[in-house]
Amino acid sequence: MPKLSLMFDNKVVKEVPVGGRAVTIGRAPDNDLYVDNLAVSNYHAKIYFEAGRMVVEDLDSLNGTFVNDLRIERATLHDGDKVHIGKHVIKVDTSGDAPVPWESGRKTAAPRINETMVLDTKERREMLQQAAAMGESMQFASSRMKVPTLMVLGGKTDQKEYVLTNKLTVIGKSMMATVKLKGWFKPQMAAQINQRDDGYYLGPGDKVPTVNGNAIGGPIRLHDGDVIEVSGVKLNFIFRE
């Protein structure tokens, strides 16, 4: 499993695995990598997996996040990379299996025969109890009335903004599309936005949309503030409080 080693003076202070959820780094004690140093912001940066790649994102820290001595806002990490935060260094080890690689090949488990069983409620409660507090507080924090919304910045659509209430959202000329495009020669289904367990993903339809000016290769996770362009329409994806 991929891991991060927090180092100070060439000594490993702490190691954490990077898994299904983001590893947060900062001076506040509730960070996964807690760094008690004034050069470090309370919530300084986070490192997580996206489409099978490890990504570091600076959370508007005061003194910045550096990957191999280059200041970054967001960057893909590779094995052996060094992330500098204040006087601390985080060494990246991606040698383990990456979690949730949506586009790349998913490793399959070795075939094995086993009988399916169902946990009765009591066992189930016990097995999940340990994580319940953590899980629930996490869900609570992430679902604190944040409504994913598409604001129309340009182009002809039937509304000026769309709240994404469904798991599947289609942008296109089709009668059934959520975001209805107007005008000649617009595709029935230009692009799609799908809700997955870990967020909202933009995928191609008949057209390949761009996000912040870059054409997408496959489904990519949308971030607060991303600008989507497809078929002459410009949309701003935001999480409304």
Added chain:
Amino acid sequence: MRIVSGGVTDVGRVRTNNEDSFRIVQPLNLYVLADGMGGEAHGEIASALAVETVVQHCMDEEANPAARVLGPVQAGWSARTKRLSTAVHLANKKICKSAEEHPEQKGMGATLTSAWIDGAKLSIAHVGDSRAYLLRGGTLLQLTRDHSLVAEQVRRGMITAAQAEESEMQSVLLRALGAQPEIEVDAEEHVLFPRDVLLLCSDGLTRVVTEPEIAGLLQAESDAVRGAEKLVALANERGGPDNITVVVVRVLKDSGRWLSWLRRGARKDLGNNGNTGGK
């Protein structure tokens, strides 16, 4: 929109009996798949009972439109979604009752994943770790959530998806038909578009074939029946550790009909609407 479907079930390469069941009810555009569990032949009984009950209740819609709705209902659900969800609750009751009346069946259960297409509206009702996927514009999206311990642990951030795939606990379900007298059924509705492909499958497929492989194969093979056959064949190539059941439903554009007939000629598998297999 025109709909073509095909389904295949296979015992796999390791097991001696097939505990999966499925039914395609072409006139209704209803698709039901179940994966049974329990000793002896009881898994087969449970999955067959589950599929039969769901199919029966849905087919009864015309004769008995006012049947009582079971389980919680979300505002805005269509009559079809309510009926499908109710049918899954009924299937649970049937399995529990059968196990009560036949003590040797104690512990039997089944997963169930069902889809019902009405015009452009798709209703899904689901319990367990069989899956429904939607392939749209080259993107494969899992519509159902696995009710398994490892999937729940991944959702809670306790383990990664990679760890889940290596886990010894993969077969531990949190929800299944027959486990408790009252269960929670996941139901939802979606709008279908021409060229969408819906896939229902048991875990015998998804344990050994990856999602990108499924997406690639369904894009390359435009025939629903052959697509299902190829997916099953691929799972068997990988050892076929469990029973494999695959139902492929393709949504076609109406206007393309005459053109495609001219292009390919009237294919023989259109005679039975592209269905094979079925129990």
